[in-house]
Amino acid sequence: MNHTVTVLMYHGVGDERGVCAGADAHYAVSGRQFAAHLALAKQAGLRVSSVADLLRDPATAARGVAFTFDDGHASNGPAAELIARDGGSADFFVNPSQVGAAHYLGWSALRDMAAAGMSIQSHGYNHYYLDDLSPQEVEAQVRDSKKAIEDNVGQPVTLFAPPGGRVARNLREVAARAGYTAVCSSRVGLWHTADGAWDVPRLAVLHGTSDEQIARWLRQDWWEITNRRTRYAVLTSAKRLLGNQAYERLRGRLLRSAA
Ligand SMILES: [Zn+2]
Numbered sequence: 144m145n146h147t148v149t150v151l152m153y154h155g156v157g158d159e160r161g162v163c164a165g166a167d168a169h170y171a172v173s174g175r176q177f178a179a180h181l182a183l184a185k186q187a188g189l190r191v192s193s194v195a196d197l198l199r200d201p202a203t204a205a206r207g208v209a210f211t212f213d214d215g216h217a218s219n220g221p222a223a224e225l226i227a228r229d230g231g232s233a234d235f236f237v238n239p240s241q242v243g244a245a246h247y248l249g250w251s252a253l254r255d256m257a258a259a260g261m262s263i264q265s266h267g268y269n270h271y272y273l274d275d276l277s278p279q280e281v282e283a284q285v286r287d288s289k290k291a292i293e294d295n296v297g298q299p300v301t302l303f304a305p306p307g308g309r310v311a312r313n314l315r316e317v318a319a320r321a322g323y324t325a326v327c328s329s330r331v332g333l334w335h336t337a338d339g340a341w342d343v344p345r346l347a348v349l350h351g352t353s354d355e356q357i358a359r360w361l362r363q364d365w366w367e368i369t370n371r372r373t374r375y376a377v378l379t380s381a382k383r384l385l386g387n388q389a390y391e392r393l394r395g396r397l398l399r400s401a402a
Pocket of ligand 1: 213214266270306307
């Protein structure tokens with residue numbers, strides 16, 4: 144069956160005033176924004192789902208929107224509660240090396256979230272960019288994170304989201320060998336489920352993303368998605384040309400000058 148699914152990617156979710164301690168402000172949405180996004184999904188008749196649930200029960204993808212969260216910021220706990228209150232679900236991609244650190248969720252919070260129907264998945268063992276690592280190091284990141292999360296949360300880990308969206312050449316093969324069934328990337332676009340789940344595109348929700356933009360993403364507006372894809376293609380080639388470190392420096396400078 145082929146469905147086209149909007150997959151959103153969040154990081155921190157702040158309080159009503161937008162305060163989100165210990166999170167990158169550029170990537171953190173406010174509590175007001177997040178509540179508005181949930182309301183927009185409801186208005187559009189979409190069920191907030193995890194990618195894991197949509198893969199388990201593909202028929203639900205017809206009326207589903209996937210919510211995913213990277214990094215395991217502590218603010219994801221209250222966000223998960225809001226989602227669970229409406230009977231929804233979401234995927235939370237965490238790094239075992241960060242779990243329990245200041246401003247990050249601990250294992251017991253992650254277990255509570257899993258018990259409430261959330262899917263706790265891997266974002267690598269550390270938050271290392273995979274394209275900076277050797278094939279053996281990539282394999283260790285993919286394998287060891289899965290084991291650590293499964294041991295501590297007690298649910299199978301089947302999804303992997305590469306940190307910073309940086310994909311290693313051998314990622315799919317390594318992930319399949321380690322027992323994953325899907326990779327959620329940072330490639331911009333909509334997820335056509337008939338294409339499989341080895342490169343599930345996601346739309347990054349940022350502090351500067353307007354409610355109107357979210358509404359267009361939920362409607363799967365063709366112009367909006369095409370625009371985003373073009374922007375992403377330009378950024379990706381800049382990363383390739385400059386390398387990760389130079390790109391991060393440039394991004395930091397651009398963000399500071401925009402602030
Ligand atoms: Zn991340």
